[in-house]
Amino acid sequence: MGKTETFTNLYTDLGRLATRIETYLQxxxxxxxxxxxxxxxASWFFxxxxxxxxxxxxxxxxxxxxxxxxxxxxxxxxxxxxxxxGKNLVTSAPLFIVPVVGITASLVKLYTAKKFExxxxxxxxxxxxxxxxxxxxxxxxxxxxxxxxxxxxxxxxSRAYDCDYVEGWPGWKxxxxxxxxxxxxxxxxxxxxxxxxxxxxxxxxxxxTDISEATIITRKKGLHEDDLxxxxxCKDDKGRAARPVFNLNDDIIxxxxxxxxxxxxxxxxxxxxxxxNVTTAxxxxxxxxxxxxxxxxxCPACGQKQ
Numbered sequence: 382m383g384k385t386e387t388f389t390n391l392y393t394d395l396g397r398l399a400t401r402i403e404t405y406l407q408x409x410x411x412x413x414x415x416x417x418x419x420x421x422x423a424s425w426f427f428x429x430x431x432x433x434x435x436x437x438x439x440x441x442x443x444x445x446x447x448x449x450x451x452x453x454x455x456x457x458x459x460x461x462x463x464x465x466x467g468k469n470l471v472t473s474a475p476l477f478i479v480p481v482v483g484i485t486a487s488l489v490k491l492y493t494a495k496k497f498e499x500x501x502x503x504x505x506x507x508x509x510x511x512x513x514x515x516x517x518x519x520x521x522x523x524x525x526x527x528x529x530x531x532x533x534x535x536x537x538x539s540r541a542y543d544c545d546y547v548e549g550w551p552g553w554k555x556x557x558x559x560x561x562x563x564x565x566x567x568x569x570x571x572x573x574x575x576x577x578x579x580x581x582x583x584x585x586x587x588x589x590t591d592i593s594e595a596t597i598i599t600r601k602k603g604l605h606e607d608d609l610x611x612x613x614x615c616k617d618d619k620g621r622a623a624r625p626v627f628n629l630n631d632d633i634i635x636x637x638x639x640x641x642x643x644x645x646x647x648x649x650x651x652x653x654x655x656x657x658n659v660t661t662a663x664x665x666x667x668x669x670x671x672x673x674x675x676x677x678x679x680c681p682a683c684g685q686k687q
Contacts, residue, residue, distance in 0.1 A: 383447065383462020386506075392454045394515040399426040399450055401508045401639050402501075403479050404646060406430045409497070411446070414476040416469050422516075425451035429476060431466050443467075446501075454516035459505055461498065484595055484645045504635070511636035538566040542629055542637055547576055549625040550585050551617045557582045562627055564640045572644040574613075576627070585625065589644040591616040597638055598626070609634050611641070 399417070406413050411430040417423040428448040447464040450457060469476050515538060541561040548556040559579035566572055572589035594614035599607040611627045611634060629637055679686055 383449075383460045384502075385458050385460040386502075387456070387458050388509050389456045391509060391513045392516045393457070393509050393512045395426060395450055395452070395454060395457060396423060397512055397515060397643065398505075398508055399428060400647070401512075401643060402428055402448060402450075402505065404642055405501075405504050405639070406446075407479070413479040414467070415479045416474045416476050418474060422454075424453065425449065427469055427474070427476075429464065429466065429469075446498075448501075448505075459509070461501060461505075484592055484642055507635055508639060511633070511639070540564050540640065541577075542633060544576070545628040547578070547585070547625060547627050549612075549623065550576075550582070551619070551621045551623050553582045555582075562629065562637070564637070564644060566644060566647070572647060574641060574644065576625075586618065587613070587615050592641065592645050595638055595641045597634060600626075611638055613641075 396417075399415070403413050403415060406428070410433050412433045414429040416427040416429075418425050426449070428450075430446045430448075431444065443465050445464045445466040447460075447462050449460040452458055467476065541563045544557075544560050544562050546556045546558050547560060547562075557576070557578040558581070561577045563575045563577060565575060574585075574587045574589065574592065576585035578584065592613055592615045596612050598610050598612050600610055608628060609631045611629065613623070613625050613627075615623050615625070617623050677687060
């Protein structure tokens with residue numbers, strides 16, 4: 382039986398939470414399947430994952446980690462348990478394989494020597510709260526701020542985070558000591574990352590399409606202990622390769638990393654939803670768990686009759 386937690390008064394966008402969980406599982410080398418109800422906005426999501434590349438024994442291939450999100454933005458439940466790969470809790474809603482989306486995002490040294498389920502729950506709790514107010518109506522959400530700290534009226538969702546310093550941008554002569562990193566999530570393929578410096582250097586604007594990698598690194602900050610920072614692999618406005626480093630508060634750094642990944646991968650996710658009718662022709666072997674045509678009578682991998 383799974384473990385369930387209830388979240389209240391957060392006004393979290395459940396679709397965005399589900400997408401971030403999918404991406405997190407993919408980054409941890411899981412194959413992911415997805416289902417949701419057909420209402421708008423959806424009131425439940427079902428995510429199923431199994432370890433990619435595992436030996437296809439009958440038991441190993443069919444075992445899965447199942448995550449269910451249900452409710453409304455102001456009150457919802459998340460359940461994590463185990464199940465059988467390819468089988469949905471709600472039989473009327475088919476499962477769809479989720480394509481690999483987003484960027485190569487890495488949580489280096491954050492989860493060393495911890496159990497997977499504990500890590501997953503920590504990520505779910507962090508992201509549920511990190512996305513607080515993301516489901517509120519109106520162009521300026523309660524948590525959305527522009528680069529100056531005022532409510533944003535132009536972007537669908539924009540969130541600004543204080544940076545102690547930023548370095549590594551082509552054309553800069555040195556570091557930027559202070560500023561705000563702003564993640565703009567906007568319809569129409571205009572997702573972007575903007576760094577607004579306090580002074581001294583020019584503004585940094587990076588379209589989400591120009592970001593290929595985001596990694597949390599550790600680095601000494603003066604004489605202090607190791608500090609966590611985000612390093613990007615991207616291009617500047619002249620097409621030059623860049624690897625800027627952003628020093629943010631350690632308490633929010635995982636959420637910011639997930640936000641960057643979301644900006645890059647969101648369009649791919651939406652396109653995959655639009656192609657779901659193609660994926661319904663797939664079913665899974667009852668013996669080894671391999672995918673096959675829905676009309677197949679025998680599994681092409683193990684030969685078991687279906």
